[in-house]
Amino acid sequence: MDNVPLRVVIGVGGGIAAYKACHLVRYFKEAGHVVHVIPTHSALNFVGAATFEALSGNPVSTDVFDRVDEVQHVRLGQQADLIVIAPATADLLSRLATGRADDLLTSSCLVATCPVVVAPAMHTEMWEHPATQANVNTLRHRGTVVLEPAHGRLTGHDTGSGRLPDPEHIGSLALAVARCGRDIFPQSLKGKKVVISAGGTVEPLDPVRFLSNSSSGRQGFALADVAAQRGADVVIVKAHTEQLSLPSGARIIPVKSAVDLHNAMDEHAEDADIIIMAAAVADYRPTQVAASKMKKGMNDSALTRIDLTQNPDVLAGLVNRRRRGELKEGVIIVGFAAETGDAEHTPLEHGVDKLSRKGCDMLMCNAVGDGKVFGQDDNEGWILVSQPEDQPPLISEVNASAKIDVAIQIWDCVETLMFAE
Numbered sequence: 001m002d003n004v005p006l007r008v009v010i011g012v013g014g015g016i017a018a019y020k021a022c023h024l025v026r027y028f029k030e031a032g033h034v035v036h037v038i039p040t041h042s043a044l045n046f047v048g049a050a051t052f053e054a055l056s057g058n059p060v061s062t063d064v065f066d067r068v069d070e071v072q073h074v075r076l077g078q079q080a081d082l083i084v085i086a087p088a089t090a091d092l093l094s095r096l097a098t099g100r101a102d103d104l105l106t107s108s109c110l111v112a113t114c115p116v117v118v119a120p121a122m123h124t125e126m127w128e129h130p131a132t133q134a135n136v137n138t139l140r141h142r143g144t145v146v147l148e149p150a151h152g153r154l155t156g157h158d159t160g161s162g163r164l165p166d167p168e169h170i171g172s173l174a175l176a177v178a179r180c181g182r183d184i185f186p187q188s189l190k191g192k193k194v195v196i197s198a199g200g201t202v203e204p205l206d207p208v209r210f211l212s213n214s215s216s217g218r219q220g221f222a223l224a225d226v227a228a229q230r231g232a233d234v235v236i237v238k239a240h241t242e243q244l245s246l247p248s249g250a251r252i253i254p255v256k257s258a259v260d261l262h263n264a265m266d267e268h269a270e271d272a273d274i275i276i277m278a279a280a281v282a283d284y285r286p287t288q289v290a291a292s293k294m295k296k297g298m299n300d301s302a303l304t305r306i307d308l309t310q311n312p313d314v315l316a317g318l319v320n321r322r323r324r325g326e327l328k329e330g331v332i333i334v335g336f337a338a339e340t341g342d343a344e345h346t347p348l349e350h351g352v353d354k355l356s357r358k359g360c361d362m363l364m365c366n367a368v369g370d371g372k373v374f375g376q377d378d379n380e381g382w383i384l385v386s387q388p389e390d391q392p393p394l395i396s397e398v399n400a401s402a403k404i405d406v407a408i409q410i411w412d413c414v415e416t417l418m419f420a421e
Ligand code: CTP
Pocket: 258, 277, 278, 279, 280, 281, 282, 283, 311, 312, 313, 314, 315, 316, 334, 335, 336, 337, 338, 339, 354
């Protein structure tokens, strides 16, 4: 669907984060969509209409009495395929929740039948105020997608929850809603702790060289994104990843090597309800790590031959800890498998074998190689769900789709498992 141009209305509320709406307009324009911007009157105190007109390539008005001959107060909302409001202030949330239609943005929302995605941004006290939370609940109950704000630096010297997520982040979540439906972010993981490892471990050889792999971390981050939007308390144990925007509200624990990742997972998994090992963990590390840079010609054998020591298998270790009763009761453990297949076995056969060897509850098996999956926006493969008493696993095929859409499918399976217990 990303290839089909959508008619996107971007609503902009009057907050300091209004400038980020310019990047959001760019995001949708660059993806080939048709964009109309509807700011509130107060948003124009932060960014001028001319900026939005230039970026969107369409005229901008705020008032229901502008261009009355075109019946603007209903036309834009009726024709839209997607409405994204960023930033939404506390006042705007309140007006949307009570069904006000006192400006062009709110009246457009009242006539819209398309998905409406709202990204709130305000000070923490305003976000946490019972009045704001009641408005958010009302909107969610009615099918409006209200994204969780990010945690971080706010306008003044304060830090907390209420920051507008990165525009690319809002854009990709909003497009996922347009593709997969407005019910993809229910608050179904509220009160659950989710620990996800993501990225590729880095195993040093000397202060400047290392062994690593080409994991981008995108699938792990997409899983964290969806979990955070479903209300979970998310911890990401992050090995090396591409430069990715951080999922709203997630706590990041940076690690480098497999041993670091092992220690961090062991610590954070203890009270987790769901553990997902999406990281590409090196199976071996150099036995010797030189304290200073290995110089060409000084000790050639150190550079032409690398002795390796096996790393711990983090996933299998977590499954063993669960067996010994050291993790929270009922914890669900999910693994990944990146398989190329070989002369004897298909990637799926390797995945089925890995699920039983590792002893986890679920495994996302990817067929990799030929430039597939690693570093790409799309993923494909199979979700394997372990069955009791040596029965073969349940297998669902995952067609090539955006990593955020794959994350939604994985979470739907996890939740089916969780609530079946
Ligand atoms: N994994 C892990 N610790 C390791 C290696 C892998 O926890 N030392 C986890 C990965 O995060 C993933 C799953 O195990 O969830 C499968 O990883 P993969 O690299 O595909 O498999 P391996 O365990 O390396 O097995 P094989 O070499 O047979 O492919």
